[in-house]
Every structure is written in C-alpha cells, then in structure tokens.
Amino acid sequence: MYPKPIKNFIDNFSKLPGIGPRQAARLAFWILNDKKNIKEDLKKALEGLAGKVKSCDFCHFAIENGDNNKCAFCDNPVRDHKTICVVEKETDLATIEKAGVYKGLYHVLGGLFSALDTAIPKNLKIPELASRVESKMGADNEIEEIILALSPTHEGDLTARHLERLLKPFKVKITRLGRGLPYGSDVEFADAKTLSGALESRKELK
Amino acid sequence: MYPKPIKNFIDNFSKLPGIGPRQAARLAFWILNDKKNIKEDLKKALEGLAGKVKSCDFCHFAIENGDNNKCAFCDNPVRDHKTICVVEKETDLATIEKAGVYKGLYHVLGGLFSALDTAIPKNLKIPELASRVESKMGADNEIEEIILALSPTHEGDLTARHLERLLKPFKVKITRLGRGLPYGSDVEFADAKTLSGALESRKELK
Numbered sequence: 001m002y003p004k005p006i007k008n009f010i011d012n013f014s015k016l017p018g019i020g021p022r023q024a025a026r027l028a029f030w031i032l033n034d035k036k037n038i039k040e041d042l043k044k045a046l047e048g049l050a051g052k053v054k055s056c057d058f059c060h061f062a063i064e065n066g067d068n069n070k071c072a073f074c075d076n077p078v079r080d081h082k083t084i085c086v087v088e089k090e091t092d093l094a095t096i097e098k099a100g101v102y103k104g105l106y107h108v109l110g111g112l113f114s115a116l117d118t119a120i121p122k123n124l125k126i127p128e129l130a131s132r133v134e135s136k137m138g139a140d141n142e143i144e145e146i147i148l149a150l151s152p153t154h155e156g157d158l159t160a161r162h163l164e165r166l167l168k169p170f171k172v173k174i175t176r177l178g179r180g181l182p183y184g185s186d187v188e189f190a191d192a193k194t195l196s197g198a199l200e201s202r203k204e205l206k
Numbered sequence: 207m208y209p210k211p212i213k214n215f216i217d218n219f220s221k222l223p224g225i226g227p228r229q230a231a232r233l234a235f236w237i238l239n240d241k242k243n244i245k246e247d248l249k250k251a252l253e254g255l256a257g258k259v260k261s262c263d264f265c266h267f268a269i270e271n272g273d274n275n276k277c278a279f280c281d282n283p284v285r286d287h288k289t290i291c292v293v294e295k296e297t298d299l300a301t302i303e304k305a306g307v308y309k310g311l312y313h314v315l316g317g318l319f320s321a322l323d324t325a326i327p328k329n330l331k332i333p334e335l336a337s338r339v340e341s342k343m344g345a346d347n348e349i350e351e352i353i354l355a356l357s358p359t360h361e362g363d364l365t366a367r368h369l370e371r372l373l374k375p376f377k378v379k380i381t382r383l384g385r386g387l388p389y390g391s392d393v394e395f396a397d398a399k400t401l402s403g404a405l406e407s408r409k410e411l412k
Contacts, residue, residue, distance in 0.1 A: 001278070001303055002296075003270035005254035012251040015244060017236050023224055025297050029268070030223050032255055033316075038221060039252050045218040046245050046252075048211035049238055062235070064209035072207070090208075091231050097207055110239075 006032075058132065060108040060125045062090055073105055080104040082144040086129065086163065088112050088151065096149060104147075107132065112150065113158035124159075126166065133170050145173040152179055152197070212238075264338065266314040266331045268296055279311055286310040288350040292335065292369065294318050294357065302355060310353075313338065318356065319364040326368065335369070339376050351379040358385055358403070 002010065006028045013024040031039055053062050056071035063071045073079060083104030087093045093106050109124045120126070136143050148163055150156035164174055179197025181190055190198070208216065212234045219230040237245055259268050262277035269277045279285060289310030293299045299312050315330045326332070342349050354369060356362035370380055385403025387396055396404070 001300060003259055003268050005251075005258040005270060006268060008254050009251040012244070012247045015247075016233055018229055018232065019225075022297070025300065026224065027222055028255060029296050031252070032259060032268070038218070039256060041218045041221075043249050043252050045211075045215040046237070046249050048214050049234065050245060052211040053209055053238060062209050062212060062238070064211060090235050091228070094207060094231065 002028075055108070059084075059106045060110065060128065061093060061106060078103075082142065083147065084129075084132070084143055084145075085147045085149050087149050088156070088159075092149065092151075104145075109150075109159070112153075112155040113162060115154045115158065120162065126163070129163070130166055133167060133172060137170060143170075143172055145175060148174065148176045150176070152177070152193075208234075261314070265290075265312045266316065266334065267299060267312060284309075288348065289353065290335075290338070290349055290351075291353045291355050293355050294362070294365075298355065298357075310351075315356075315365070318359075318361040319368060321360045321364065330365075332369070332372065336372055339373060339378060343376060349376075349378055351381060354380065354382045356382070358383070358399075 002025065006025070009028040010021050010024040013019055013027060014021045019027075031042075052065050054065050054069075055061060056063050056074055057069040058074040059071060061071045061073065063069075068075070080103050084107050085093075085096065085102060085104055086107045086109060087096065088109055088111060090108055093108060096102050096106075107125065107129050109126065109129070111121055111124050113121060133143055133146070146163075146167060148160045150160050160176055167174055178201045179194070180201050181187065181194060181198045187195075208231070212231070215234040216227050216230040219225055219233060220227045225233075237248075258271050260271050260275075261267060262269050262280055263275040264280040265277060267277045267279065269275075274281070286309050290313050291299075291302065291308060291310055292313045292315060293302065294315055294317060296314055299314060302308050302312075313331065313335050315332065315335070317327055317330050319327060339349055339352070352369075352373060354366045356366050366382055373380055384407045385400070386407050387393065387400060387404050393401075
C-alpha cells in the first residue's frame with residue numbers, strides 16, 4: 001500500500017532491534033515531513049559508525065579510533081583498578097556508570113550464553129577476561145573482586161556460572177548483583193522468582 | 207562517556223519520534239556489531255525518501271514520484287467513490303486499510319488542531335478537502351458521506367468540530383468513528399471518557 005521508497009525504508013529500519021514495521025512507517029513519514037533535513041544528519045551519523053569506533057584493549061568498551069587503545073575508565077588512575085565489573089553490553093555499562101555508585105573498572109563481554117545452545121559462544125570476551133585477571137596475579141595491582149553485573153535471567157545465570165568456574169582458580173572474590181524488588185515496585189505484582197530473590201537477600205534492620 | 211561517533215549517532219537518532227537516547231545507544235551498538243552491513247541499507251533507505259515520494263493530488267496519501275498523480279485508492283474504480291474517510295496521517299490510513307473493512311476513498315489531513323493554539327493550522331489539507339467535496343456537488347458521483355476517522359482525543363475533537371462546521375453547507379452526511387471499549391479490554395480499567403462513550407453508543411441486543 002505504501003509507495004516503494006517508503007516500503008524499502010520500513011523493510012530496512014524494522015530490522016533494527018526494538019523497531020517494528022509500524023514505528024518504521026511513522027519514522028518514514030516523520031522524516032519526510034521534517035523541514036530541518038534530518039535525513040542528512042542521520043546519514044552522517046550512520047557513516048560516523050563506519051571505521052571510527054574500536055574497542056578498548058583492556059575492557060572492550062567502545063572508544064573512538066585514534067592513537068589511544070585504552071578507554072577513559074582503564075586510563076583513569078583515580079578509579080579502583082582492583083575491581084572489575086563484568087557487563088553484557090556497552091549500554092549496561094552506561095546505566096551503571098550513570099548511577100554514579102561504582103568507581104572500579106569494567107569488562108564488556110559482548111553478549112551472554114544462549115539458553116538454547118549449550119556451546120560456549122565464541123564471540124564473547126571471556127578468554128580476554130581470564131587473561132586480564134591472570135596477568136595481574138601476584139602483581140602489586142592484583143584484582144581483588146570481580147562483580148558479575150549480568151542480568152538476572154536464565155542467560156545471565158548460565159554465563160555467570162561459567163565465569164565463576166573459569167575464574168575460581170585465580171582465587172579472586174567473585175560477586176553478583178543482589179536480587180530483590182526494584183525500587184518503586186509493588187509487592188503485589190512481584191513474580192515468584194523476584195520474591196524468592198528478595199527473601200534470600202533480606203537484610204536485618206538495626 | 208561514549209566515543210564521539212556514537213554520541214553523535216545518539217544525538218541525531220534520538221530526535222526521531224519514539225526513540226529515546228537509550229534506544230538510540232542500543233541501535234548504535236547493534237549496527238556496529240552487525241555483520242551484514244545494514245549501515246549501507248539504512249543510508250540508502252534514507253536517500254530513497256529524498257525527492258522520490260510525493261502525495262496524491264486528491265487524497266494526499268504518499269505515492270512514488272512518477273507520471274501518475276493519483277494514488278492506488280483514488281485510481282481504483284472498484285472502490286466506493288461516494289465515501290471519503292478523513293484521517294490524520296498516512297499510518298492511520300494504513301491501519302484502517304489493513305483492517306479490510308472499508309472500501310471507500312481517503313483524505314489525509316496531515317495533522318490535527320492543537321489543544322494549545324486556537325489558530326487553524328495552515329499545513330492541514332482542510333481547504334483541499336472542502337474543494338474536493340465542493341467539486342463533486344451536483345455531479346453524478348456526488349459524495350454521500352464523510353467519515354471523520356480522527357483519534358478520540360481533545361485534538362481530534364477540535365479538528366472534527368471544525369470540519370463539521372466547514373462541511374455542513376455541502377449537505378453531505380458527516381459521521382465520526384464510534385466510541386466505546388476496545389476489543390479485548392477490561393471494563394475495570396476503562397477510564398470515565400471511554401465508559402461514557404461506550405454507554406452513549408450502546409446497542410440493543412435482539
């Protein structure tokens with residue numbers, strides 16, 4: 001029903017995660033009616049992603065192409081270099097960083113284990129994490145704690161269990177984010193898994 | 207915190223309706239990690255919108271640039287040319303068309319009245335609707351009914367009231383979509399306006 005250029009736009013943009021054909025159609029008409037020529041800005045933004053972003057040699061967070069191979073976190077002597085927070089993806093890191101409650105380093109895995117496939121995913125930066133921990137063993141700046149900040153899902157659990165087994169030989173403290181009720185939620189609508197997590201991690205008030 | 211090309215991507219893509227900075231960040235990393243070079247497809251899709259889409263001379267629905275100035279609806283002799291369904295935007299038309307229950311013609315207004323500004327918006331295809339109805343007056347293919355398929359919101363109500371006043375002199379039947387409970391909804395969670403609409407438009411069972 002839509003003319004071909006719009007159908008083509010919808011076909012391509014609805015391949016993006018979280019964008020369905022309906023929203024893609026809305027975007028197409030919004031861009032068509034836009035007077036500020038946002039089309040060019042969007043095209044340039046897409047071009048900007050090509051070959052201009054690489055990842056930190058240490059934590060694999062995205063950094064701009066240039067001389068430096070270290071991200072702003074790994075390069076910052078003020079941060080706590082004895083703690084590594086392992087996250088699934090860059091946007092998880094951003095959420096934790098914005099919360100402003102963590103001052104250590106990160107490690108971006110680039111994904112999680114699959115619930116359907118028992119094989120260890122090859123693209124995850126797991127060997128890199130292991131050698132990162134290993135390289136510090138016995139050194140002055142030894143790593144003291146690895147926080148597995150993976151989502152409390154089946155995939156997150158699978159990945160955490162694998163990492164725990166893998167990192168155990170290094171005798172480093174391994175922790176996971178606490179489970180419980182999210183702030184602002186209602187006990188009435190909490191599911192059984194959340195409630196059992198909240199009960200397990202209950203705190204005594206003093 | 208993100209490298210510049212990603213920040214730039216987020217800044218530009220979060221200008222789009224329904225896309226926040228968080229989703230824009232997710233899109234950026236998804237596109238970065240995509241192996242099928244979707245970047246080029248997206249750029250081409252954006253280019254495709256430039257100068258390749260115009261609107262039907264009659265109903266103002268989007269059509270591809272070419273010799274024809276009539277959309278597939280206005281050009282279809284099988285459809286009911288005596289009924290015009292007035293919609294706010296192209297995607298509303300698509301929703302109605304997909305439902306498969308309407309066989310008349312359309313008229314895309316391109317927007318609604320604003321609740322904050324009492325002036326009649328200049329960019330709406332309201333004069334075009336009036337002259338479209340007028341041009342058929344007294345002819346064989348006179349328009350019999352105009353269905354105002356505008357959203358049941360304050361803006362939709364304002365627009366409908368204006369169109370009603372404007373079209374009254376043509377002595378054409380003007381209707382609006384019925385109000386009531388959406389299919390699959392729950393009376394418990396219906397708001398007062400929806401319920402009063404549903405009560406007003408209640409039907410006797412026979």
